[in-house]
Amino acid sequence: MELSVRLPSDVFVLPSPLYGAADSSDAFDTPPAYVASSSSTPSASSSSHYTLATYIQLKVPSLASGSYGLASLCAKLVASESLMYNNGGFEQSFPIELTSNTLRQPCTLQPGHTYDFVAHIACPRNLPPSVQLQDARLRYKVRATAKITPTKGRFGLAKTLTAEREVTVAQAAPEEAFDFSHVKYVSIDGLGSTCISVPPSPCKIGEPTQLCLTLPNQQARDSIEDVQMELVQQTQICKRSRSSTYTQTKPTLASKLHTQQPPTQNEVTSEKGGSAQDNVLEAQFSIPTDAQPSTLVGSTAVINVSHRMQMSINFKHTPHKFVCSWPVTLAHPHAVRSSTIDPLPPYSKHTLPTHLPLPSLQTL
Numbered sequence: 001m002e003l004s005v006r007l008p009s010d011v012f013v014l015p016s017p018l019y020g021a022a023d024s025s026d027a028f029d030t031p032p033a034y035v036a037s038s039s040s041t042p043s044a045s046s047s048s049h050y051t052l053a054t055y056i057q058l059k060v061p062s063l064a065s066g067s068y069g070l071a072s073l074c075a076k077l078v079a080s081e082s083l084m085y086n087n088g089g090f091e092q093s094f095p096i097e098l099t100s101n102t103l104r105q106p107c108t109l110q111p112g113h114t115y116d117f118v119a120h121i122a123c124p125r126n127l128p129p130s131v132q133l134q135d136a137r138l139r140y141k142v143r144a145t146a147k148i149t150p151t152k153g154r155f156g157l158a159k160t161l162t163a164e165r166e167v168t169v170a171q172a173a174p175e176e177a178f179d180f181s182h183v184k185y186v187s188i189d190g191l192g193s194t195c196i197s198v199p200p201s202p203c204k205i206g207e208p209t210q211l212c213l214t215l216p217n218q219q220a221r222d223s224i225e226d227v228q229m230e231l232v233q234q235t236q237i238c239k240r241s242r243s244s245t246y247t248q249t250k251p252t253l254a255s256k257l258h259t260q261q262p263p264t265q266n267e268v269t270s271e272k273g274g275s276a277q278d279n280v281l282e283a284q285f286s287i288p289t290d291a292q293p294s295t296l297v298g299s300t301a302v303i304n305v306s307h308r309m310q311m312s313i314n315f316k317h318t319p320h321k322f323v324c325s326w327p328v329t330l331a332h333p334h335a336v337r338s339s340t341i342d343p344l345p346p347y348s349k350h351t352l353p354t355h356l357p358l359p360s361l362q363t364l
Contacts, residue, residue, distance in 0.1 A: 001068070001109075003161040005075070005144040006055040011168045011334040012140075014050055014127055052077060054119040056102065056144045056163075062112035071147040071158070073103040075119035077167075078143055079128075081302070083237055084135040095302075096140075098123060108151065119144070128301035130168045131292055136237055136303045140167050171296045173331035176200035181212070188322050190223060190315060192216040196324065198309070202331035206289040211311070213281040221279055225314040229283060232308040232325065233291060287330060294329045 054075045060068065079096035102119040109115065121142075131138045141164050149158045181197040188194050195214040203209045211229065215221045295304045310325040 001061065001064070001148065001161060002059040003144060003146050003163045004057045004059075005142055005163045005165050006057070007142060007165060007167055008053055008055075009334070010166070011170055011332060012052055012123075013170050013172050013332075013335045014123065014125060014129075015172050049122040049124055052121040052123055052142070052167075054100070054121060054142055054144065056117040056119060056146075058109070058115045058117070058146060058161075060109045060111050060113050060115075064111035067111065067151050068109040069149040069151050070103060070107050070109055070115075071149045072101070072106075073117060073119075073144070073146045074099055074101045075121055076100075076143045076145070077121050077123065077140060079138060079140050082137045083302070085237065096127070109148070126298055126300045127169060128299055128303070129171050129293060129295065131301075131303045131305065133235060133292060133303070133305075136235055138301075138303055140169050141165065142167055168332070170293060170332040170335040171299065172335050172337045173202040173293075173296065173329060174337045175202070184326070186324060188313070190318075191220040191313075191322075194220075196311070198326070198328075202294070202329040202336060203287050204333045204336055205287050205291050205293065205330055207333060208284055208286045210282060210284045211309075212283075213311075215279040215281070217279060221281065223316055224281075225316045227281060227283070228312045228314070229285060230310045230312070231288065231291065231328075232310050234306050234308070235292075236304045236306075238302060238304070291330055293332050293335070296329075 056073065056075060058070070058073075077096065077098040078094060081091075081093050081095050083091045085091075098121050100119040100121045102117045128138055130140055144163045146161045147158060148161060181199055184196045186194055186196065193216055195212075197212045197214070199209055213227060215224075291307070292305045294307050295301050307328050307330050308325045309328045310323065313322040315321065
């Protein structure tokens with residue numbers, strides 16, 4: 001007899017009650033977060049629980065000597081947690097066990113038949129997300145358990161069948177409702193007023209992102225040796241009276257900014273005769289695949305992960321450098337949700353009327 005368990009996806013995405021990383025006190029020009037709610041139609045995102053569908057299959061071999069009884073069948077979502085603290089302490093526990101009893105009443109299993117069941121495990125919205133770090137781990141498994149008994153008139157012992165499947169629990173990270181970059185103006189010694197622009201949150205793990213650096217003039221760009229980017233991942237463990245914090249720096253795959261291609265003749269030039277593109281540096285790099293998603297607010301997680309993007313500008317003919325960092329939210333690629341706000345169509349001069357009528361004047 002064979003018991004198996006299957007899930008719709010290996011990633012179980014929970015709706016996040018609020019958007020934003022756990023460490024967002026000094027966000028990089030981040031607008032305030034708002035909670036979208038609807039009082040007319042209840043949905044899974046507004047409920048206190050979310051359902052994990054589990055498909056269980058039980059196969060009885062055709063060579064079985066007779067029928068069997070299925071006394072009970074249940075599915076569980078079990079979490080195992082391993083924590084290592086800075087003082088050398090180690091702790092392992094199983095803090096979460098959510099159960100769904102699938103079988104309402106015992107049934108008979110016939111030889112050569114296959115039986116399919118569906119279990120719905122109710123999970124709270126604040127369920128801690130999965131984490132896989134060297135010093136902190138939280139892993140989930142879906143476990144199906146079936147108790148088989150011999151039917152009346154047959155001798156035999158009851159037996160228990162078990163099947164497991166790993167699942168990754170992730171928090172949904174809504175995309176920001178606009179396509180514009182976050183812009184930050186800073187004054188840098190030796191460069192002057194510099195504009196730093198980064199794409200909207202969140203950044204998807206394992207996928208490319210970009211950064212743009214706009215300098216005041218050509219002379220400022222020529223004084224830069226290189227610009228390096230680093231992703232700083234910080235983990236904080238807080239449980240009972242213990243706490244531990246450690247920081248891990250993850251260099252990006254392409255850490256240096258490069259100058260844009262020379263402009264064409266059709267590009268608009270500045271008042272001094274040079275192209276504005278000469279003062280722009282761009283970088284395209286990928287978020288490391290071994291980075292962990294940022295822990296969003298509204299979770300009961302003991303392991304909290306936050307990220308910062310750090311930029312270092314190295315100058316020519318001087319050992320000094322400029323360092324700037326800002327919070328960034330990383331999300332699992334399957335956990336990014338599109339915004340519910342419809343974007344405006346792109347602006348085009350061809351969509352505007354060629355002639356607008358003059359406003360009429362009325363005498364009061």
